[in-house]
Amino acid sequence: MTVEAATAVPSDASHEAGDNYLTHERGLKSWLITLDHKRIGILYLASVLLAFLLGGVFAILVRTELMFKGQTLMEADTYNQMFTLHGAIMVFLFIIPSIPAALGNFILPIQLGAKDVAFPRLNLASFYIYMLGTVCLVVAIVVGEVNTGWTLYAPYSIGRNVTGAGSSVLWVTLGVFIAGFSSILTGVNFMATVHKMRAPGMHWKRLPLFIWGLYATAVIQVLATPVLAITLVLLFMEHTLSIGIFDPQLGGDPVLFQHFFWFYSHPAVYIMILPGMAVVNELIATFSHRKIFGYMFIAMSSITLALLSFLVWGHHMFASGMSEYATMVFSALTFLVAIPSGVKVFNWLATLYQGSISFASPMLYALGFIALFTIGGLTGLFLGTISTDIHLHDTYFVVAHFHYVMVGGTVFGFLGGLHYWWPKMVGKMYDEKLAKISWFLVFLGFNVTFFSQFIMGSQGMPRRYYDYLDQFQPLHMTSSGGAYILAVGFLIMAYMFYKSLRSGEKAPPNPWASAGYEWMTTSPPHPHNFEETPVITRGPYDYHLCTEEELWDGFPEDFPGEKAKA
Amino acid sequence: MADAHAHAEHGDDYYVHAHITPARTYVLVLATLLFLTFLTVLAYNVHLGDWNLFVAVLIATIKASIVGTWFMHLKYEQRFNLIFFLGSLFFVIIFLGYTVNDTEHRGRQGTLTGVRVDPATGKRAFGSGSVLQAEGEFIRLPPLPGEAGQAGQEGEADRDGEVPEPEAAGAAAEDGAAPTAAGEPAEAGDSEAPTAGEAAAEAGASPTAPAEAGEEASGATEGTEGTEATEGAEATEGE
Amino acid sequence: MAHAHHGPDYLAHHFDTPKQQYEAAKIGMWIFLAQEVLFFSGLFVAYFIFRKWYPEAWSVGSHLLNWKMGTLNTAVLLLSSFTAAMAVRAAQIGDQKGVPDKDKRKFGGQAWTGHFLLLTFVFAGAFMVVKYFEYTHKFHVGTLPGQYFGCANFECTGTMSEELVEELRAAIASAHHNAGPDLVPYHLRSFFGLYFVMTGLHGIHVLIGMGLIAWIWNKNRKGEFSAEYNTPVDNVALYWHLVDLVWIYLFPLLYLID
Numbered sequence A: 001m002t003v004e005a006a007t008a009v010p011s012d013a014s015h016e017a018g019d020n021y022l023t024h025e026r027g028l029k030s031w032l033i034t035l036d037h038k039r040i041g042i043l044y045l046a047s048v049l050l051a052f053l054l055g056g057v058f059a060i061l062v063r064t065e066l067m068f069k070g071q072t073l074m075e076a077d078t079y080n081q082m083f084t085l086h087g088a089i090m091v092f093l094f095i096i097p098s099i100p101a102a103l104g105n106f107i108l109p110i111q112l113g114a115k116d117v118a119f120p121r122l123n124l125a126s127f128y129i130y131m132l133g134t135v136c137l138v139v140a141i142v143v144g145e146v147n148t149g150w151t152l153y154a155p156y157s158i159g160r161n162v163t164g165a166g167s168s169v170l171w172v173t174l175g176v177f178i179a180g181f182s183s184i185l186t187g188v189n190f191m192a193t194v195h196k197m198r199a200p201g202m203h204w205k206r207l208p209l210f211i212w213g214l215y216a217t218a219v220i221q222v223l224a225t226p227v228l229a230i231t232l233v234l235l236f237m238e239h240t241l242s243i244g245i246f247d248p249q250l251g252g253d254p255v256l257f258q259h260f261f262w263f264y265s266h267p268a269v270y271i272m273i274l275p276g277m278a279v280v281n282e283l284i285a286t287f288s289h290r291k292i293f294g295y296m297f298i299a300m301s302s303i304t305l306a307l308l309s310f311l312v313w314g315h316h317m318f319a320s321g322m323s324e325y326a327t328m329v330f331s332a333l334t335f336l337v338a339i340p341s342g343v344k345v346f347n348w349l350a351t352l353y354q355g356s357i358s359f360a361s362p363m364l365y366a367l368g369f370i371a372l373f374t375i376g377g378l379t380g381l382f383l384g385t386i387s388t389d390i391h392l393h394d395t396y397f398v399v400a401h402f403h404y405v406m407v408g409g410t411v412f413g414f415l416g417g418l419h420y421w422w423p424k425m426v427g428k429m430y431d432e433k434l435a436k437i438s439w440f441l442v443f444l445g446f447n448v449t450f451f452s453q454f455i456m457g458s459q460g461m462p463r464r465y466y467d468y469l470d471q472f473q474p475l476h477m478t479s480s481g482g483a484y485i486l487a488v489g490f491l492i493m494a495y496m497f498y499k500s501l502r503s504g505e506k507a508p509p510n511p512w513a514s515a516g517y518e519w520m521t522t523s524p525p526h527p528h529n530f531e532e533t534p535v536i537t538r539g540p541y542d543y544h545l546c547t548e549e550e551l552w553d554g555f556p557e558d559f560p561g562e563k564a565k566a
Numbered sequence B: 001m002a003d004a005h006a007h008a009e010h011g012d013d014y015y016v017h018a019h020i021t022p023a024r025t026y027v028l029v030l031a032t033l034l035f036l037t038f039l040t041v042l043a044y045n046v047h048l049g050d051w052n053l054f055v056a057v058l059i060a061t062i063k064a065s066i067v068g069t070w071f072m073h074l075k076y077e078q079r080f081n082l083i084f085f086l087g088s089l090f091f092v093i094i095f096l097g098y099t100v101n102d103t104e105h106r107g108r109q110g111t112l113t114g115v116r117v118d119p120a121t122g123k124r125a126f127g128s129g130s131v132l133q134a135e136g137e138f139i140r141l142p143p144l145p146g147e148a149g150q151a152g153q154e155g156e157a158d159r160d161g162e163v164p165e166p167e168a169a170g171a172a173a174e175d176g177a178a179p180t181a182a183g184e185p186a187e188a189g190d191s192e193a194p195t196a197g198e199a200a201a202e203a204g205a206s207p208t209a210p211a212e213a214g215e216e217a218s219g220a221t222e223g224t225e226g227t228e229a230t231e232g233a234e235a236t237e238g239e
Numbered sequence C: 001m002a003h004a005h006h007g008p009d010y011l012a013h014h015f016d017t018p019k020q021q022y023e024a025a026k027i028g029m030w031i032f033l034a035q036e037v038l039f040f041s042g043l044f045v046a047y048f049i050f051r052k053w054y055p056e057a058w059s060v061g062s063h064l065l066n067w068k069m070g071t072l073n074t075a076v077l078l079l080s081s082f083t084a085a086m087a088v089r090a091a092q093i094g095d096q097k098g099v100p101d102k103d104k105r106k107f108g109g110q111a112w113t114g115h116f117l118l119l120t121f122v123f124a125g126a127f128m129v130v131k132y133f134e135y136t137h138k139f140h141v142g143t144l145p146g147q148y149f150g151c152a153n154f155e156c157t158g159t160m161s162e163e164l165v166e167e168l169r170a171a172i173a174s175a176h177h178n179a180g181p182d183l184v185p186y187h188l189r190s191f192f193g194l195y196f197v198m199t200g201l202h203g204i205h206v207l208i209g210m211g212l213i214a215w216i217w218n219k220n221r222k223g224e225f226s227a228e229y230n231t232p233v234d235n236v237a238l239y240w241h242l243v244d245l246v247w248i249y250l251f252p253l254l255y256l257i258d
Ligand SMILES: [Cu+2]
Pocket: A265, A266, A269, A312, A313, A315, A316
């Protein structure tokens, strides 16, 4: 291996043999006050998975309600709360922290060859801030009656003339505000880490693309999230003191709220999708076993996407009564986003070309990502075009579009990354067959659920409605059926990971025969990631510079890449 | 600190070498800042119309750059820090520019689309700043003692148009009375508000001016406040 | 991992050199400051839009504020920025052991760091005291945000207080944008909504800054800083300067509208 770790003096390696971050310290307390980025990553992982479960339960309830016309499970108002909670929890508590805070926290410093992130205490603080935000959101659920939708649009959320949208909105506002600071602090931490904690020899052109993606994400987290924070402060004040900024009855402007909200929330879409793309870079390269095509283009397209994301927020407001000038500018700029997105997709495809592809489960997620993200991205163009958006706005077409991007994109990226790094994180392999079955069900279920929503939407089914016309019955039925397939897929996956924890085979350091830096350390990693600070002498995708031994390190006689193919 | 100790065992890249600014520079900087503060107050007392805002922001920006350059050591900072911090201002400009691009052009659609109308009320929709100025709502102060006679003169301009009463706000309603009850609510008449002419002039530049001006003149401005929002229908019930 | 060779006490285990630690801390701080800029930006965007929409309200509103107090506070905050910068300088100079007397820099060392931090703290406190008087006056008169405008002490009786009426007359008379001598712009309530949010959030930042300065002062008292290591003083001062920067804009925009 090109790093020192590989050639480290055997005696040094043996005196702490078997010591890893999981066994280094024990007990609940050692976890709760840990400063180790890997443990904090695991804490985040557990939390976001819990949030995912909760959001998933709300999703299933929503889909079940919509299965049949009329009332199926719940009252209309309960239904409003269900989709609000589904959205708020999935966006703020699951997707946004999922890849950066959970996987990123674990992997980023290892890939950099650093011992930890730049500010470990801040890292732990941001986890607890996230938990505090979660608590506020849970209080909101308990207090009840959060029925604003996750977007919290004024004037409805101000609570005037609305029965019920009272104090619970304040709790949601507070919760999202607090969770936002967790996101900001993670961003600050990651940026400083990438700038200052790189191992010797790792210049910017040797930075793994996962890190490029997270870096771009961090820029957005730092620059966009504070605007959400100030928006929520104003909303909070409007709700409690009626300060007359968003409230039309006092001369405020509710459209201004939308500007503020989307100035954050459009870039937030990239906080969600960029890390997903970042994971896919790693997966595509590893499972094609070749140098990634167009490294610099992919890296720069991440940065470009991050910057462009600040220029297009108005495309969410074409039907909000914005001025036509603004509408035209926003629409035109929105199309620009397609360029860097396209650059990424083409580079991935070019990497696959003539690669020696193994269809291991993480790779299936990566391929799923490319397909679904492409559908999601292209339907985005329909919505960025003013004339078609007027027809499609606030229909199921929009719902399907962003689920293709958020679930087909980010969640697939997250799951791919989770499968991929699972052996590194817990030191155990998982049942590949079960993983493939669950992937198939998730992929199938997802498409059944949401493709039918594209059709419904284009036929005019409005989103967020409790009931619908007869003509939509079959499609709603299909969509709900897909949701159940999806749920079964996730249950099998949960069982698969559980089984791995219980009785998984011990993972070698580099089970996927990857050239990535994080595979150069043991699985699970040493408390300080590497026994010795590695010295980097090649890029993370330089398969042509790796010896066979390097790629087969650990279990040379039993190359799992081969097994995965079988 | 460069000159404090020699750390022979480590390279030059091991310890921090901070740049130490002479105390006199800091005193000078402070004096400049105080002078600029004086200047901005001075500029406030000179009537420059729209330029007052420009001058105020300009002086503030000079002050801010001075604080940044010397007090915050941006002059000696790592280049990335400078770029990122100043870059953040670029995003502020985007935020401001794009939002203003909406708020300043809203409700002024030019030749093709005509005046935007709120479907709920049939009134001109919330928008363009200049028009709102002319329609701006005012609360009339109680007349000064001995000034009662003059009030009638002004009264011509008074309309019964409702002021969007904060009654609708739950809290205030519970308190029994809205704060505005003090002054008799009145909307500024088009002829009265000094900005009306301005608005008309501006509107005159576009072919839709007659429509807009006509609407104003016909007194249809009542309830404009209400049409601002999606809740238009409700807020106009005062008519 | 062997810790044997690791550097000075203040060097955290995951850094290789003090310089790396210092630069990481600074980069983190500047990124955080950029975040603060964006945080306040929302308020400024709202400010400019509403100012454009409701010029009368903004003009009259600013004349309801006491520009003398605002100027005083600006001066106080600039002074505090100066002392903060001097505190950093004192810390950077360090104890100057072994430096011949004639080459010694003035106002350097631990004691001066403490003095300057204390002064900064006092100025910050003075700022808050002035703000306190401004706020209580507004509560008392009823120049309050939104639906509470005209409600002295947040109690809405249905009539404006005599004082408020008087203040309003004076403000309208001196404002360049006004619709008539006794027409009070309705949107004053939005102006004061923004005024309180802007100055309130700024005030919270001042309070946090005071806490940080006190914390640093105590660390300095314990002798934790030296010429080689004074990053916390540096970073807290940076934060403090940012608070000053925000006020540099708030002052003319709120108090000095023609
Ligand atoms: Cu968007």
